[in-house]
Amino acid sequence: MQKTTHFLWQPAAWLRVTGEDALSFLQGQLTQDLRHLMPGQAVYGLWLNQKGKMVADSFVLRDEGGAYFLGSYHSPAAVIRERLEAYIIADDVTIRDETTQWRGVTLWSDEPPETWRADLPGGFVFRGRREVGAHWEWVAPVAAVESHAAQLGPAMDAAEVERRRIVAGIPAVPQDLGPNDLPNEGGLERDAISYTKGCYLGQEVMARLKAMGQVRRRLLRVRGTGAVPALPAALFADGREAGELRSAAEDADGFAGLAMVTLRHVPADGKLALAADAAPALQLAEQP
Structure with missing residues (x-):
């Protein structure tokens, strides 16, 4: 693997789910369809509340023994x-952290x-969600990763990994999309929600949003001048609060960011300020 660049990270979550009812239970909770998930495969989905708001996100993987793993950045x-x-009642399901x-x-x-893939000592390999370009995640027991670390090639630092995520417009949950936000406000309806799988918690809200075809707020890419501000940072347009900068990283001569904005408050020129009486310091990097 001489041509490989790597970034070592600790999952925020890696849960093992087992039991006779593991598949049916998870199928009724996740926004994605798990019925055709094969051993070694991964799918990215969301865990919502009954109002369709974000609770968490994760990859879901299945091993050869039928256990499911829930992993999140x-x-x-x-x-x-x-x-x-909270939703396990009479189900034969065990969740182990x-x-x-x-x-x-x-x-x-x-x-x-x-x-x-065959050179790696076990674990799971699946497509990542850190940027638009091709990259893969290898998640394995600690000892396996430590034994193979010297063969992984040069390392990428955390700041560059974060910059790439932000420039690509990929939300971090819950930093960019949290318990007061809908998946559609962050564009996650495109690759994290199945509209054909049937019932799951929050499904009625997702179906209604799909039928409406619009949301009042959007998480959008922005570019700013100067130093990265303390986060989260309120954003203003024409003296009125228009949104919130939630992620930011140094990029070129300023910074790139992700901001949740109220669409009707965004001016036509896409310029935003960090204070009600300040000059604009940010510019939308995409159309609302």
């Missing part, structure tokens, strides 16, 4: 576990994973 294990266990026993490695390689 940013959503805490305790939050996901509490959300799920194994977060500290696993490590993650993001891999950027010139070659597809089929050519190097």
